[in-house]
Amino acid sequence: MISVAKTSEVPNFGKKAVSVSGREILLINLKGTFFAVENDCPHQGSPMNAGVVKDDYISCPRHGYRYKLRDGRCVEHPDYQLQVFPVQVVGDDIMIELE
Numbered sequence: 117m118i119s120v121a122k123t124s125e126v127p128n129f130g131k132k133a134v135s136v137s138g139r140e141i142l143l144i145n146l147k148g149t150f151f152a153v154e155n156d157c158p159h160q161g162s163p164m165n166a167g168v169v170k171d172d173y174i175s176c177p178r179h180g181y182r183y184k185l186r187d188g189r190c191v192e193h194p195d196y197q198l199q200v201f202p203v204q205v206v207g208d209d210i211m212i213e214l215e
């Protein structure tokens with residue numbers, strides 16, 4: 117796992133996009149639980165960092181498709197899958213696992 121940000125950089129209900137090994141990853145803090153997802157919508161590639169986080173979902177800003185933060189599954193169109201990455205918080209470091 118690699119450290120990609122400090123927890124203080126991603127406030128509650130906040131987001132932060134980071135570049136890791138040439139990939140754009142979006143970190144999300146949902147009530148103290150951190151998630152990491154790819155920053156490109158699998159539908160037509162819109163950047164997800166402009167999306168809205170509500171309940172356990174992030175909505176794409178372009179067409180509004182909702183993706184579950186835990187598994188990346190699209191609610192409206194289950195064939196679309198937002199890639200999610202395992203996250204671990206160690207001290208104040210947000211660590212993620214890239215494949």
Ligand code: FES
Pocket residue numbers: 157158159160161162176177178179180181
């Ligand atoms: S580009 Fe994200 S829902 Fe269409």
